[in-house]
Amino acid sequence: MSAEAVLDVDRADLAHPWPAPARRSRLAVSGRAIWVVLKREGIRFAADRLRVVTGLLQPILFLFVLGSGLGTLVKFGPHLNLRTFLYPGAAAMSVLFTALFSAGSVVWDREFGFLREMLVAPVSRTSLVVGKCLGGALVASTQGVLMIAIAGLANVPYDGVLMLTIFGELLLLALAVVSFGMLVAARIQQFQSFMAVTQMLVMPLFFLSGAMYPLSNLPAWMRVLTRIDPLTYAVDPIRRAVFEHLQVPPALRARLVPGISWDGWHVPLGLEIGVVAVMAALFMAIAALEFRKVD
Amino acid sequence: MPAAVSVRGLVKRYGEVEAVRGVEFDVAQGETFGFLGPNGAGKSTTIGMLCTLVRPSAGSATVAGYDVVRDRDDVRRSIGLVFQDPTLDSYLTAEQNLRFHAELYGVPRSAVARRLDQVLELVGLSDRRHDEVRGFSGGMKRRLEIARGLLHAPVVLFLDEPTVGLDPQTRRSIWAYIKSLQQAERTTIFMTTHYMDEAEYCDRIAIIDQGRIVALDTPEALKASIGEDRVEIRTDDDLAAIAALEERFGLKASTHEGLVSFSVANGAEFVPRLFAGLQVPIRSVAVSRPSLDDVFLSYTGRTIREAESAAPNEWMRRMAQRGMRR
Ligand SMILES: Nc1ncnc2c1ncn2[C@@H]1O[C@H](COP(=O)(O)OP(=O)(O)O)[C@@H](O)[C@H]1O
Numbered sequence: 001m002s003a004e005a006v007l008d009v010d011r012a013d014l015a016h017p018w019p020a021p022a023r024r025s026r027l028a029v030s031g032r033a034i035w036v037v038l039k040r041e042g043i044r045f046a047a048d049r050l051r052v053v054t055g056l057l058q059p060i061l062f063l064f065v066l067g068s069g070l071g072t073l074v075k076f077g078p079h080l081n082l083r084t085f086l087y088p089g090a091a092a093m094s095v096l097f098t099a100l101f102s103a104g105s106v107v108w109d110r111e112f113g114f115l116r117e118m119l120v121a122p123v124s125r126t127s128l129v130v131g132k133c134l135g136g137a138l139v140a141s142t143q144g145v146l147m148i149a150i151a152g153l154a155n156v157p158y159d160g161v162l163m164l165t166i167f168g169e170l171l172l173l174a175l176a177v178v179s180f181g182m183l184v185a186a187r188i189q190q191f192q193s194f195m196a197v198t199q200m201l202v203m204p205l206f207f208l209s210g211a212m213y214p215l216s217n218l219p220a221w222m223r224v225l226t227r228i229d230p231l232t233y234a235v236d237p238i239r240r241a242v243f244e245h246l247q248v249p250p251a252l253r254a255r256l257v258p259g260i261s262w263d264g265w266h267v268p269l270g271l272e273i274g275v276v277a278v279m280a281a282l283f284m285a286i287a288a289l290e291f292r293k294v295d
Numbered sequence: 296m297p298a299a300v301s302v303r304g305l306v307k308r309y310g311e312v313e314a315v316r317g318v319e320f321d322v323a324q325g326e327t328f329g330f331l332g333p334n335g336a337g338k339s340t341t342i343g344m345l346c347t348l349v350r351p352s353a354g355s356a357t358v359a360g361y362d363v364v365r366d367r368d369d370v371r372r373s374i375g376l377v378f379q380d381p382t383l384d385s386y387l388t389a390e391q392n393l394r395f396h397a398e399l400y401g402v403p404r405s406a407v408a409r410r411l412d413q414v415l416e417l418v419g420l421s422d423r424r425h426d427e428v429r430g431f432s433g434g435m436k437r438r439l440e441i442a443r444g445l446l447h448a449p450v451v452l453f454l455d456e457p458t459v460g461l462d463p464q465t466r467r468s469i470w471a472y473i474k475s476l477q478q479a480e481r482t483t484i485f486m487t488t489h490y491m492d493e494a495e496y497c498d499r500i501a502i503i504d505q506g507r508i509v510a511l512d513t514p515e516a517l518k519a520s521i522g523e524d525r526v527e528i529r530t531d532d533d534l535a536a537i538a539a540l541e542e543r544f545g546l547k548a549s550t551h552e553g554l555v556s557f558s559v560a561n562g563a564e565f566v567p568r569l570f571a572g573l574q575v576p577i578r579s580v581a582v583s584r585p586s587l588d589d590v591f592l593s594y595t596g597r598t599i600r601e602a603e604s605a606a607p608n609e610w611m612r613r614m615a616q617r618g619m620r621r
Pocket residue numbers: 309312313314332333334335336337338339340341612616
């Protein structure tokens with residue numbers, strides 16, 4: 001094979017095959033890196049249909065099996081069934097696991113060597129981490145879109161504003177979870193270890209988040225723990241939004257969606273969302289620092 | 296022309312272990328330069344320092360004119376890398392892997408499509424560009440990695456044991472690709488190997504053992520430096536031939552499995568004189584050069600195989616490294 005015929009570029013003078021670009025700004029370099037890392041997450045996800053299915057399975061089990069099974073014990077009267085109450089928790093769960101898995105893929109990348117290709121590139125580690133977090137969050141929130149699509153099965157109304165609100169809140173949750181997963185992944189060599197560590201951390205967080213029960217009338221120790229759990233601040237806004245769009249007697253609503261209070265002070269919605277946003281930013285910043293040390 | 300790679304007193308210590316103990320060399324632009332040495336000699340560590348992945352303990356090095364410690368990003372932009380272990384995303388297609396690389400290395404968007412065609416053609420993978428990499432053979436993956444290493448038109452392409460683990464035929468074809476791209480792109484190539492026969496593809500080689508360069512020259516000069524060629528002839532009358540060699544040329548010959556063999560300084564030039572001067576009919580002649588195995592032996596006092604078995608084997612070393620990395 002004649003290679004010369006293919007390459008009509010003359011590099012005798014070691015000139016580049018394209019005119020040397022003016023020194024690009026750091027921002028442009030980072031932007032391009034973020035975008036391509038994000039895009040790869042999308043390509044990988046689109047090719048992996050199995051993941052979409054398995055990501056939906058758990059929340060659907062949770063919603064319909066648990067919801068219908070326990071529904072025989074728990075009666076809210078004619079206006080509401082348990083599935084509707086559990087829906088926000090199920091949606092959060094679906095996004096949670098997909099987001100963790102997305103973050104875990106960086107450990108796969110390490111095991112299969114591809115991480116090296118990213119780490120040696122002349123781009124900042126921060127841009128790689130941001131790209132991975134944004135990509136993972138977008139992938140995880142497509143799972144959220146599927147959950148929104150099946151909302152009707154839980155008697156949650158298809159209301160445009162409600163759907164957008166839920167999507168936005170799930171996206172933010174996904175970003176926080178992926179970032180958290182990334183900071184864990186920075187120090188882990190094997191995928192199994194990553195899964196073991198994150199399951200160990202996430203299961204208690206999920207059970208304490210109020211995804212499965214109202215935050216009112218809890219024993220004191222649980223009251224404290226639910227307030228500490230960041231996930232609580234992601235589930236509550238979704239439940240608030242859902243109940244805004246339901247016809248439920250005020251007394252029942254007050255019992256089921258009491259909101260979060262800190263020592264008697266009622267936390268406003270904006271602050272709840274703020275807590276999740278701050279978590280996302282904090283985790284991402286720590287993850288970026290951690291990846292700077294990785295070699 | 297400034298050197299593509301310039302290394303002065305480079306040292307790397309890992310705790311007690313001195314992996315690289317003060318190496319010095321220059322690689323000219325357009326040269327194919329090889330590091331030849333057994334496992335554990337310090338080849339990967341040296342490449343790691345030149346590629347800014349490993350911080351030198353002492354000494355200095357420049358690549359494409361940039362200092363490997365001070366100008367890390369400039370060095371990284373100027374080099375292509377093919378690691379000892381694969382670094383492809385096997386769930387992406389060949390083209391997707393290359394596009395990913397083009398973005399990270401800032402290849403101008405307008406140049407990407409053409410450049411992709413060029414490098415894929417160069418490594419003979421044009422017809423597989425839309426296939427997922429996990430279906431590729433070991434040799435194809437290697438070729439794709441070489442294509443990717445070249446994609447951003449680096450000044451120096453580093454190849455760390457590019458053919459390790461491949462069968463001999465694939466190894467040869469990989470080398471054919473490397474040589475053809477070297478001619479086409481005039482890229483400087485810095486490669487390592489522990490296969491003696493592969494060092495022959497280099498313009499110059501440094502023989503490295505236990506972190507030190509023990510010899511550095513062209514393969515020809517290295518072999519010439521250790522002595523004479525071996526000539527084997529088949530004759531109708533071996534005893535007469537031996538006597539005639541002794542008498543006319545002053546050479547000591549011996550018979551061995553039906554061949555008369557002897558050593559002489561420059562075998563190829565000696566053969567015509569042999570035909571003219573030896574009265575005994577000659578039926579065949581074979582001249583063989585000393586191998587790089589002989590070169591390694593003469594500089595280190597042991598064969599490369601002995602050196603390999605003295606070092607802890609590759610597998611054990613990797614397990615140990617895994618354990619050490621947190
Ligand atoms: N990260 C590391 N930590 C400790 N020792 C190392 C590390 N990397 C390499 N070494 C040691 O340095 C020496 C040279 O290794 P290396 O450069 O990989 O050799 P080669 O590539 O020639 O086989 C070996 O003794 C190896 O065990």
